[in-house]
Amino acid sequence: MTTLENRPNTALLVVDMQNGVVAEAQGRDAVVKNIASLVEQARRKEIAVVWVQHSSEQLGSGSDAWRIVSELIPGEAEPLIGKRYGDAFEGTQLEAVLSGLGVGRLVVVGAQTDACIRSTLHGAFVRGYDVVLVGDAHTTEDHTRWGAPPPDKVIAHTNLYWAYQAAPGREAGVVDTRDVDFGAPP
Secondary structure (H helix, E strand, O other): OOOOOOOOEEEEEEEOOEHHHHOOOOOHHHHHHHHHHHHHHHHHOOOEEEEEEEOOOOOOOOOOOOOEOOOOOOOOOOOEEEEOOOOOOOOOOHHHHHHHOOEEEEEEEEEOHHHHHHHHHHHHHHOOOEEEEEEEEEEOOOOHHHOOOOHHHHHHHHHHHHHOOOEOOEOEEEEOHHHOOOOOOO
């Protein structure tokens, strides 16, 4: 039900699953496994898989920390979007790529929940996309030393509030990996 005209397709958006981003993330291995299964399912169903990769001072382009985790390998024909801001749309070609693919619905996975995932969810939603968050396929590291809640609470809270996100002409929701349907609205 996206507000984007002539954009009936769905894409799996894999955000920042990089060595330096998820090395100490909550439930890292389970999240990577869930994302790998979704990538495999999307490819089988010929659903676009779009990868996002963050660069910063801590994630220098070409460094080991910057590389996508070895368990997840982008396909040669799958778009890879480099970004420098939390919202994967900001200052990137993501919108142009998704438009070219006729995508109006995103299934979002990746890291970090309290930064790039939240920013990208909201960025997509305000741009008119339907946005599904896969509740057991996003993660973050422990930021409690800076006053944040523990990672499991950050993840749970994000799943809670995104399940109730609403706006005219757009749909949002949260599903678990086992319940992802690339063809159905949230």
